[in-house]
Amino acid sequence: MARWEPDARGRLEKAAMELFRERGYARTTVEEIAARAGLTERTFFRYFSDKREVLFSGSADLQGALVAAVAGAPADAAPLAIVATAFEAAGAALEAHREMAYVRARHALVSEHAELRERELIKLASLATAVATALRARKVGEPAASLAAEAGVAVFKVGFERWVGEKKARGLPVHIREATEALRAVAGDAGGEADRVGARAAPRSEAKRARAR
Amino acid sequence: MARWEPDARGRLEKAAMELFRERGYARTTVEEIAARAGLTERTFFRYFSDKREVLFSGSADLQGALVAAVAGAPADAAPLAIVATAFEAAGAALEAHREMAYVRARHALVSEHAELRERELIKLASLATAVATALRARKVGEPAASLAAEAGVAVFKVGFERWVGEKKARGLPVHIREATEALRAVAGDAGGEADRVGARAAPRSEAKRARAR
């Protein structure tokens, strides 16, 4: 299939990651990436629409795992439970087939370059709309589906960040679950009495703040 | 202050918006924008770091309003209530000083160009971290602050989308509040019994799905 070595795409990804770590993202040129992979700049752009995109090949798999998990959840599960479980499953898959060192290096890169964070955010937004669509296919109504999906992404973001920032590695799914619980604690309280700024003092709020950690 | 006419920045924003609507975003050149504003391409890039950035001058105000509202919320309010109220206030401010036609035109532009959606998403993410920081200053603990902030952004996104997509215009704050309620309904239910895919059937889930609309 390939003209020389096989797996041009994989070679490009590997070369890109190496160079980004050696010289930094901004000082690496697409031409250099292609050269290290034994290819041409033009060929790079046949595989990736963007210079940035070379770092995001995994997101398609993630989205697939996520949608499958949502579709396969038990029929009577509540939306947020479905979504949280789906993100845990996707997180487990991610953890299973990527080295921790790679995950950290990539995360560091993305964190310090705004253009890459933008791309990451749009991928996450894409996950959210896919999850929302999958929920709607399960007859979850409309503000609820989008909100549950966005909540899932929020929980994933927070869980992921804590997972990566931890030395002693507990699993990613554990962190996602904890974040889900924290979200329930924050969002689940009756609330609504303070809808207007300047709402009168309400005695029970001590207990709430305590629960929110 | 300015060399010729005053308010170079404003002229650039106006020219950009006009041209984007006339020829579309992609077919408009920075040089053209600058020319219509009576300036040079180089000057454009002195005011805006990016071609995209010319559409996002409002987000700084939004962030300011948001942070102020969080800081000024009553001392005993629960995190999500604080955040929801703050986004309602910021939404009211936005609604107050932008014409609906402008909002819709800008929204249409952003929606159909991925690069612009990326920028929008990173602005929203920036709002979220600012809100989380403001919450932490109020002694809200850490997973809670980030999650409440992300929840606020989710609620804003959903509320905004519904507001813009509506002919008969109710206010943006109303939509945000409705989204907040829907989120509470989705996230607030006890949940957690379906944390593993394959959890046993639980009878009370009918009521839940009904409540989630």
Next chain:
DNA sequence: GCCAGGATGTCAGTTGCTGACATCCTGGCT
């Protein structure tokens, strides 16, 4: 009326990205 300093212009150059077209290799067919 002069002068410091900020705003603008000019110019040259790099890099991301694209279209058009040529070339090459591979696998299948006879």
Next chain:
DNA sequence: AGCCAGGATGTCAGCAACTGACATCCTGGC
């Protein structure tokens, strides 16, 4: 074995976004 179709790669030219360095201009204060 030899040939052929078609996908993968290369080559080339070009546009537009963006940047650094330096020149020039206007404005407000003295």
